[in-house]
Amino acid sequence: MSSQEHYGSRLPYKFLIGVVTLVIFFLEAPLIILVIQSFTAESYLSFPPPSYGIRWYKEVLTSEDWLNSISLSLTIAAIVTPLSLVLGTMAAFALDRGPKKLKNGLQTIMIAPMVLPHIVLGLGLFKMALQLDIDDSMLAYIPAHLTITIPFVVISVGASLQTFEQSLEEAARSLGANRFWAVWYITLPIIRPALIAGGIFSFIISFDEFIITFFLTTFQRTLPIEMFSTLMYQVKPSIAAVSTLTLAVTAFLTAMLILRGQVTSGDKVIK
Template sequence: MRAGREAKSPPSPAQPHGAGRWPRRILVAYVALVLLFLIAPILAIVPLSFNGGSFLTYPLDGLSLRWYAEVLTTEKWLRALTNSVIIAVPATALATILGTLAAVGLSHSRLRGKAVITGLLISPMIVPVIITAVGMYFFFAPLGLVNSYSGLILAHAALGAPFVFITVSATLSTFDNSLIRAAASLGAPPLTAFFRVTMPLIAPGLISGGLFAFATSFDEVIVVLFIGGPGQRTLPREIFDGIREHVTPAITAVATLLILFATALMATMEALRRRNERLAGQRKEP
């Protein structure tokens, strides 16, 4: 609803004559409907989580926090949250370190076959997750990596590393390599130059890549379905089973908390992106 009102304000730079307002109005109305389609399902689920009754439909049967109380006191959901964090945090750390190193290595290098190497390094992002999951299901079993946290951490790190690699590479592409030479000419050893010069400048890319990797692990369910055991039931896994059996208001409460989390994630990413754009703009100006 809000989206529709905002969408009506833009003037039309591509509309040369005052005569053709109608096509623009139809366009704006159409776009408002598309935005409604994008946002409405997410917004519709939020009020239902505050429903006093246990039916997932409007009008609400009074307001209450009972479903939040249920989620926050139920062993199942708390366990799932803990599991998600236990897996996502180390997976993110591993993905961030490996992805950053590879991005630094490939940036500004005239390595032959760079395109092929890049293609291979980001392939976990492209290969359908079902294929990765089934492959790991066969391959990890004899190694004792199924039904274990370590297997899932390794798997999620592999799925998250390409995101770090891409965002850090993108930041490095605007990175001025003469800064490293300047540091070296002032006597900084390569490692010092990396931590004192490169790191602060690529930090936004590194953080957003890390957030991507975290979100990937936090939302991943297919690999968990295949190689996770009953001891590694994560939040997405519980929601998956919940949807399969019966969507309860408790699930809408969990969903609302996750939407809140997504909003925070998105706000952080936007802030990082703007900071990066500002810095890039400054560097371009003489």
């Protein structure tokens, strides 16, 4: 007996496949068109392009403006990611191990920046940055990005800690490890998949962040801001090339995340 028969006749099953294919196509079509357009050899965007080449990639990777903005975005994301992981993990531990009465309230506060309209958050951070005279600098970008990346770490690590068997830490402590080393040698390696997920989320969100950063910059431009301001006065295929590059980075990291998920969920070692 085949699995299809199990769910009923073949016709609805085929229909389901068709619907799913259509949905996927509509979701991904804009991206596919963008990627194809980025390989145009012409000086304008068109679909399908009359001829193909890597002309616009060359242009992007030799343009000082693009390289500066890519470098700024990567630098911010590279600083934000470890900070976000450390602070988010510490917060997740505090929520998991701290007084139960405070847990719900504190967790809501921690996660609020994730659901707040970013434009409101951006406005607030903008006023603050002006007051402290740190706008248009790392001192403003990094805390601003952290407010929206930390919740992702708190959620992924927090969920992992909920299923973590605390007697493992107690076993380590009875064997001579203090609280810190028990967490370091036992807890952290076991919740590693959650740490990796939180780290990748932090990186992607920071790298991709536009609205809040837009409030905080004056002369400096992160990659999303550079893309936006380029689009303001011209639509050149270089935008498609940059978008494809960004897409590639994000897709690579997401793929890593998904692959890790598969590896760990199939791993009998991790409970």
